[in-house]
Amino acid sequence: EAGVAQSPRYKIIEKRQSVAFWCNPISGHATLYWYQQILGQGPKLLIQFQNNGVVDDSQLPKDRFSAERLKGVDSTLKIQPAKLEDSAVYLCASSFTGTGASEQYFGPGTRLTVT
Amino acid sequence: QQPVQSPQAVILREGEDAVINCSSSKALYSVHWYRQKHGEAPVFLMILLKGGEQKGHEKISASFNEKKQQSSLYLTASQLSYSGTYFCGTEERGTSYGKLTFGQGTILTVHP
Numbered sequence: 714e715a716g717v718a719q720s721p722r723y724k725i726i727e728k729r730q731s732v733a734f735w736c737n738p739i740s741g742h743a744t745l746y747w748y749q750q751i752l753g754q755g756p757k758l759l760i761q762f763q764n765n766g767v768v769d770d771s772q773l774p775k776d777r778f779s780a781e782r783l784k785g786v787d788s789t790l791k792i793q794p795a796k797l798e799d800s801a802v803y804l805c806a807s808s809f810t811g812t813g814a815s816e817q818y819f820g821p822g823t824r825l826t827v828t
Numbered sequence: 829q830q831p832v833q834s835p836q837a838v839i840l841r842e843g844e845d846a847v848i849n850c851s852s853s854k855a856l857y858s859v860h861w862y863r864q865k866h867g868e869a870p871v872f873l874m875i876l877l878k879g880g881e882q883k884g885h886e887k888i889s890a891s892f893n894e895k896k897q898q899s900s901l902y903l904t905a906s907q908l909s910y911s912g913t914y915f916c917g918t919e920e921r922g923t924s925y926g927k928l929t930f931g932q933g934t935i936l937t938v939h940p
Contacts, residue, residue, distance in 0.1 A: 717869075744926055755830070755915045755930030756870065769924040804869060808926060814858065814877055815926065819869035 715739065717820035719805050725826045731793035734823045738786070738807030744768075745782055746817060747790050748804040756804055762788065792825075800827045829853055831918045833931035840938045845904045848934045850916030852897045859892050859899040860917040860928055863910075870915060874901070878921075903936070911938045 718737040726732050738745050744763050748756035759778065761768040764785040773780070777796070782788040792799055802822040808815040831852040838846050850859060858877045861884070862870035874884030876892035876899055884890070889902045903910055913935050917928035 746926075753933075755917075755933050757930070758927060761924060761927060769927050810926075814875060814881075814883065816860070816872040816875060816883070817926075817928070818872065819862075821869050 717805055717807055717818055719803075719820040719823055721823055722821060723824050723826075725828065726795055728797055728827050729794040731791065732795055732825065733789050733791045734803050734805075734825075736788045736790070736805030736820060738788070738805070739818055742807035742809055742818075743785070744808045744810060744815070745788050746806040746808075747780055747788070748806065748819075750802045750804055750822070752801070759790070795825075795827045797827050800825055830929055831916055831931040833914075833916060833934050835934060836932070837935040838937070840906045840910075840936070842906060842908060842938055842940055844906055844938075845902070846906060846936060848901045848903070848914050848916075848936070850899045850901075850918070850931055852918045852920075854897065854918070854920040855922070856892075856894070856897050856918050857921045857925075858919040859890075860919070861888070861890060861899075861901050862915045862917065862930075863912045864915065864933075865912040873914075906936075906938045908938050908940065911936055 747759045750756045760770040762782040780790045804822045805820040806817040861873040864870040892899045913933040917930045
């Protein structure tokens with residue numbers, strides 16, 4: 714079974730530039746999550762999709778971050794404009810259902826460096 | 829609110845045991861445990877649900893005290909491959925299903 718795919722794996726941009734990350738979840742997984750993981754910390758949920766609808770985006774900085782999940786499969790996360798504090802690893806995860814009884818499978822992440 | 833993990837770091841020799849704790853101030857529906865090796869994605873270890881149900885790997889054991897909102901992960905007869913950072917993720921009652929809040933992590937190092 715193929716895992717969660719993410720691209721790019723690494724990205725370096727200057728502050729005030731824009732960047733986009735792509736995620737392809739495990740086939741058949743209805744729920745997709747985007748996390749931000751700052752070095753030395755645990756992952757922080759940014760947004761949770763159930764199929765193509767948003768379940769929770771309470772921690773997404775909506776003035777600069779946006780995300781969409783087209784047709785309930787792939788998802789993109791965009792940052793515009795980027796700030797220095799956005800430097801982090803952005804992890805995408807998916808689960809079969811959106812319940813707490815469903816384990817989340819993480820992708821390899823995109824390491825973003827903002828200079 | 830972020831759960832609190834303890835200890836922050838632990839160093840073991842192969843074969844020794846360790847316990848990692850996770851405590852929340854919120855009423856919980858479930859606790860998830862993940863291990864992350866340096867530069868890699870977190871990997872699922874176990875889910876503990878309110879009511880006592882557990883899902884996870886056979887060689888990993890954990891407990892969930894619903895009254896205290898605390899969970900412990902038990903690593904016995906540690907192997908070199910157990911090294912990594914362990915995170916607990918808590919699902920709070922009354923929030924979106926599947927929404928996890930992760931602790932700050934516990935760094936486990938196993939030496940030969």
